[in-house]
Amino acid sequence: MQIGKTIRNERIFNRNTGRTIIVPLDHGVSVGPIKGIENMRDTVTGIVEGGANAVLMHKGVVPCGHRAKGRDIGLIVHLSASTSLSPHPNAKTLVCSVEEAIRLGADAVSTHVNLGDETESRMLEDLGRITHSAASWGMPMLAMIYARGPKIKNEFDPEVVAHCARVGMELGADVVKVPYTGDKDSFAAVCGGCAVPVVIAGGPKTKTTREFLTMIRDSLDAGGKGLSVGRNIFQDRDPKKLLQAVNLIVHANGSVDEAMVLLGDRA
Template sequence: MPLTGKALRMARLSRRGDGRYLFIPLDHSVSDGPIVRAAGFADLVADIAGGGADAVVVHKGRARMIPPALLTDTGLVVHLSASTNHGPDVNAKVLVGDVEECVRLGADAVSVHVNIGSDTEAEQLSDLGTVAAACERWGMPLVAMIYPRGPRVTDPTRPDLIAHVVGIAADLGVDIVKTVLAAPPERMAEVVESSPLPIIVAGGGGSEESLTAFAVSAMANGCAGLAVGRRVFNSPSPKQAVQKLAAIIHGHGLAGEPEPHPELAGAL
């Protein structure tokens, strides 16, 4: 790939240069409410960066609150979509930022949320297309958080349905796609084979112990990484949680990080 702004930003999104990704979303404060005390936000980002995450995902206002030194080795993804759990339709997402202001913030990528099967699917797809065009103009990588989600979706873990939504992301100009893990997890390999884009899967809920097994399963079935928010920032030790995930995803770690999970020895 020739040297361009987009190429440089894409390189920063995979900290080890191996094409694998560990993103830690912290955008939940818009949808759900505060995730940490105001005074503890910089400490949380420091733990995430120190644990070896490839990038943090935040809204534009929070991005301005991150001390620049914390992002020396960790990428910044600015999320452009929003809704709250108090709205009449929690699956409806609207744009609350644009690519140009993310360039001014120094972002390495932007992300857009799309729920396929929701009542506002058409508007969300239109927004994704608009942002993709702006990303092309500005040399900005685009992450789509795209899910089968809404009143028309009875089983969001169906492999064929997940393959359809990640294909939409590819068709509309996305660079990295975030979605759900198929059930059973072994069928995620079919989704990966159908997609020309790297796929990262959402970490979802559950215990920290179950997260390790989840990460191992996702990587063993061809995913390019994970995006884990709640199970990191709700952990008693966010830095340690990130270290464990980074070792699983990248197959090696920074100094002091644990070795990769033994079940992945032949998969990575």
């Protein structure tokens, strides 16, 4: 790995644990200014104080999330987008380049591909182009790969998720983000078939905090390298406290019960 990419990668991953806690804040493009991301600077401050390793956002809100003091945090600039208002919301389009992300101070870039969509071929072409550009600049690249389209019956099917992870790795991503498959054994197979770090997505907000923390603990035990989770964190009643509990699990290798004790009175 190029030394520049190594240095940037260590701004995203904890160099001692080899794991990461990423909080995506790119939802404003897809669904609007939902609860938790109305004031980006306040949101980022809470995420930093909770101990996350990186935030992920679109280029236009990078200045809104920048804080001139306090602990630093890794910055991942997201390069693709679509909106829930579109008749084709799963068709992601490139809206930023690696070079723009560099000028914004990014430590990594990311892009989103939905396998099975009618526009899959274009998204894969974009992914290949971005991984090439990112490699040229020594920029770590995270690929969010989901299965969403007419032929997809269950996007959490272990074989489907394993296919998603493998596509990201084979097309040059340094990190792959996929849904959790629901159990440790099947997710271990996903990680075993992917030669780069795999992190889990959060998906819809979970019913309980314990359910969320258990998903994280189980994914790590299966070989995952962390999480890239938005709504389950920034829409929590106390994101800072929740992130401290997540940190206990991800970077201190703590148990779900220990994390729940830290959180106090919640299920």
